[in-house]
Amino acid sequence: MDINLARTFLMVAETGSFIDAAHRLNITQSTVSARIKGLEDLLGRPVFERSKSGADLTAAGEQFHKHALALVRVWQRAQLEVSLSDQHRDHIAIGAPATLWHGVLLKTIAKLRSETPDIAISATAGLQDVLTQRLIEGTLDLAIMYRPIQPPGHTVEHLFDEEFVLVTSARTAPKKGSSDYMFINWGADFQRDHATAYPELIKPGLSLDLGSNPLEYVLANELSAYFPMRLVKPYLSRGRLKQPKRARRFVYPVYLVYPEARDEDAYDPILDMLRRECGRYSTD
Amino acid sequence: MDINLARTFLMVAETGSFIDAAHRLNITQSTVSARIKGLEDLLGRPVFERSKSGADLTAAGEQFHKHALALVRVWQRAQLEVSLSDQHRDHIAIGAPATLWHGVLLKTIAKLRSETPDIAISATAGLQDVLTQRLIEGTLDLAIMYRPIQPPGHTVEHLFDEEFVLVTSARTAPKKGSSDYMFINWGADFQRDHATAYPELIKPGLSLDLGSNPLEYVLANELSAYFPMRLVKPYLSRGRLKQPKRARRFVYPVYLVYPEARDEDAYDPILDMLRRECGRYSTD
DNA sequence: TCTATCTATCGAAATTTTCGATAGTGGTCA
DNA sequence: TGACCACTATCGAAAATTTCGATAGATAGA
Numbered sequence: 041m042d043i044n045l046a047r048t049f050l051m052v053a054e055t056g057s058f059i060d061a062a063h064r065l066n067i068t069q070s071t072v073s074a075r076i077k078g079l080e081d082l083l084g085r086p087v088f089e090r091s092k093s094g095a096d097l098t099a100a101g102e103q104f105h106k107h108a109l110a111l112v113r114v115w116q117r118a119q120l121e122v123s124l125s126d127q128h129r130d131h132i133a134i135g136a137p138a139t140l141w142h143g144v145l146l147k148t149i150a151k152l153r154s155e156t157p158d159i160a161i162s163a164t165a166g167l168q169d170v171l172t173q174r175l176i177e178g179t180l181d182l183a184i185m186y187r188p189i190q191p192p193g194h195t196v197e198h199l200f201d202e203e204f205v206l207v208t209s210a211r212t213a214p215k216k217g218s219s220d221y222m223f224i225n226w227g228a229d230f231q232r233d234h235a236t237a238y239p240e241l242i243k244p245g246l247s248l249d250l251g252s253n254p255l256e257y258v259l260a261n262e263l264s265a266y267f268p269m270r271l272v273k274p275y276l277s278r279g280r281l282k283q284p285k286r287a288r289r290f291v292y293p294v295y296l297v298y299p300e301a302r303d304e305d306a307y308d309p310i311l312d313m314l315r316r317e318c319g320r321y322s323t324d
Numbered sequence: 325m326d327i328n329l330a331r332t333f334l335m336v337a338e339t340g341s342f343i344d345a346a347h348r349l350n351i352t353q354s355t356v357s358a359r360i361k362g363l364e365d366l367l368g369r370p371v372f373e374r375s376k377s378g379a380d381l382t383a384a385g386e387q388f389h390k391h392a393l394a395l396v397r398v399w400q401r402a403q404l405e406v407s408l409s410d411q412h413r414d415h416i417a418i419g420a421p422a423t424l425w426h427g428v429l430l431k432t433i434a435k436l437r438s439e440t441p442d443i444a445i446s447a448t449a450g451l452q453d454v455l456t457q458r459l460i461e462g463t464l465d466l467a468i469m470y471r472p473i474q475p476p477g478h479t480v481e482h483l484f485d486e487e488f489v490l491v492t493s494a495r496t497a498p499k500k501g502s503s504d505y506m507f508i509n510w511g512a513d514f515q516r517d518h519a520t521a522y523p524e525l526i527k528p529g530l531s532l533d534l535g536s537n538p539l540e541y542v543l544a545n546e547l548s549a550y551f552p553m554r555l556v557k558p559y560l561s562r563g564r565l566k567q568p569k570r571a572r573r574f575v576y577p578v579y580l581v582y583p584e585a586r587d588e589d590a591y592d593p594i595l596d597m598l599r600r601e602c603g604r605y606s607t608d
Numbered sequence: 609t610c611t612a613t614c615t616a617t618c619g620a621a622a623t624t625t626t627c628g629a630t631a632g633t634g635g636t637c638a
Numbered sequence: 639t640g641a642c643c644a645c646t647a648t649c650g651a652a653a654a655t656t657t658c659g660a661t662a663g664a665t666a667g668a
Contacts, residue, residue, distance in 0.1 A: 041326065041327040041328075041399050042325065042326045042327075043325040043326075044325075057614080057615095058614075059614070059615085067657075067658090068658055068659075069614090069615075070615090070617080070618095070657075070658065070659080070660095071656075071657055071658075072615095073615060073616060073617085074616090074617095074656075075656090077616085078655095078656095082403075083402070083403060083406045083407075084403075084407060085406055085407070087406075090615055090616090090664095091614080091615090091664090091665075091666090092612090092613060092614050092615085092664070092665045092666055092667095093613085093614075093665095094613095094614070094615090095614090100406045103405050104405075104406050107399075107401065107405070107406075108402075111395065111398050111399065111402070114391055114394045114395050114398055115325050115391075115395065118388055118391030118392075118394075118395070119366075119367060119368075121387050121391070122367045122368075122369055122371075122387050122388050122391075123367070123369070138422075138449070146541050149541075150541075150544075150545055165449070166450060167448070170450075170454065173401075176394060176397045176398060176401060177394045177397075177398065178390040178391060178393070178394040191397070192397050192400065192401075193393060193397065257430050257433075257434070260434075261434055341645080341646095342645080342646060343644085343645070343646085351627090352626070352627055352628075353645090354627065354628080354646090354647080354648080354649095355625075355626055356646095357646060357647060357648085358625075358626075358647095358648095359625090361647085362625095374645080374646055374647090375633095375634080375635095375645080375646090376633075376634050376635055376636095376643090376644060376645050376646085377635085377645075378644095378645070378646090379645090
């Protein structure tokens with residue numbers, strides 16, 4: 041697989057045409073055609089649907105698009121970083137879903153700062169699939185997430201278990217299927233189990249991916265949604281939120297994900313602290 | 325750049341020898357030598373130091389190692405994901421930095437839900453470059469962000485201006501360069517202007533990318549950081565935060581970004597509401 | 609039906625990659 | 639010091655791949 045196949049793919053996707061891509065890339069149209077065919081042979085699926093008006097991405101092509109960008113970016117970044125001076129930057133990029141940052145990881149970050157003042161820390165909230173992608177790309181060093189799809193070359197280590205409960209700010213119990221239910225994306229396992237438990241709610245009218253913000257939104261709007269018990273407990277105590285009696289609960293493990301091949305001197309103090317700080321949060 | 329160069333590099337790195345790598349890869353030693361030479365030509369630097377006892381990574385080689393792994397992994401993942409079937413979903417995906425969600429866009433979402441009940445909305449917080457990337461990829465339909473690098477094929481429309489001020493929860497004014505300063509990534513313009521205004525703070529010990537969460541963190545930890553005035557005004561009024569007298573202020577326009585080629589029936593009601601709801605937030 | 613415009617394919621030429629043989633380098637040992 | 643050993647580098651030839659220019663094939667529009 042040559043990066044030029046990815047570049048050619050991206051140019052066809054951008055221009056919508058083999059001929060225009062050829063002009064932009066300073067090669068002939070038949071070279072573009074041959075490269076795309078070669079790429080499709082490697083992938084085992086067509087990536088463009090050809091027509092007289094040009095070429096449109098297939099579903100596989102749309103799926104491949106982000107990988108093509110990643111390939112080009114990783115190679116560009118490789119060239120850049122290798123060409124820079126050999127000065128080693130001491131910084132760790134850590135990622136977790138926004139929920140996990142709130143009330144758990146931020147406190148841990150504060151302790152990390154005091155114990156490892158020479159290591160710069162970059163903290164990022166994001167969706168699991170984005171975090172996984174960045175682990176693979178090397179732009180993220182360490183992640184805490186609900187059960188990840190195992191990134192190749194990474195260790196996945198259990199930290200604690202998180203319980204998700206349905207809560208509502210409405211005065212009467214919400215009805216399943218009604219428009220006051222809001223789906224929040226807590227990760228792939230939750231999505232699957234939620235779809236199994238509530239098939240009629242697979243496509244709610246509103247879904248959010250914003251970490252702690254949805255809690256404020258639910259409070260303000262008489263909605264119901266699933267949240268980690270850790271976050272809603274104070275509101276349940278104060279009566280701001282209620283738990284419908286028969287709603288399902290979901291419990292998911294939270295994992296630490298980090299490279300197998302790593303500088304242990306840099307990583308292990310951080311891993312040890314995360315294990316200590318997070319160990320107490322298990323719902324057991 | 326062919327992925328096989330990366331694979332060959334990784335095998336030499338693992339075995340410590342061109343000959344052993346050749347055996348493992350089922351090619352001749354001279355092919356390994358030629359590939360490594362080709363890679364070094366592309367990178368402009370040697371990645372191995374050769375000797376009678378084999379080959380050891382240079383500093384550039386160590387730098388390249390993670391990228392080589394990333395290239396191989398991205399390609400493997402691309403093949404995997406393209407081979408899986410892909411179900412197309414029909415809804416509007418909206419993205420904005422977490423800051424903009426908080427206190428502005430969430431209210432707008434509530435109104436959108438009541439006015440357009442048939443359109444499923446997916447709301448995502450994220451960094452601008454990720455949002456821009458997803459706009460280009462087509463996995464995001466609409467974004468609200470500080471000045472974006474113009475995504476090809478998209479309209480960029482001014483919504484309002486946002487003012488960033490330095491605030492502190494410490495009892496005494498923070499000193500620039502001290503460890504109580506926390507850099508929050510509010511986007512490329514802010515990064516550039518901040519670097520210009522405070523070159524000594526280009527590499528703070530802690531940087532976050534978590535939207536509204538950093539505010540709570542600052543309040544709890546006697547730190548200082550830049551925030552949008554819109555978010556901190558209530559805390560300034562209550563005395564929970566202070567504004568250092570001589571700190572720089574930054575004002576940035578906020579833009580709506582959406583595709584030029586779009587289904588206007590689906591988009592325009594949403595665009596109109598965003599224009600109405602956000603118009604009032606300008607600092608003018 | 610004809611024309612225009614796009615992609616696909618063909619055969620030839622150009623370029624790249626691989627191989628097997630061997631040169632070059634350097635460490636070890638008698 | 640010289641022989642030997644073990645590794646990488648280079649060479650020329652062969653094989654494989656890529657690219658090109660010409661043209662076939664498909665299809666939409668007039």
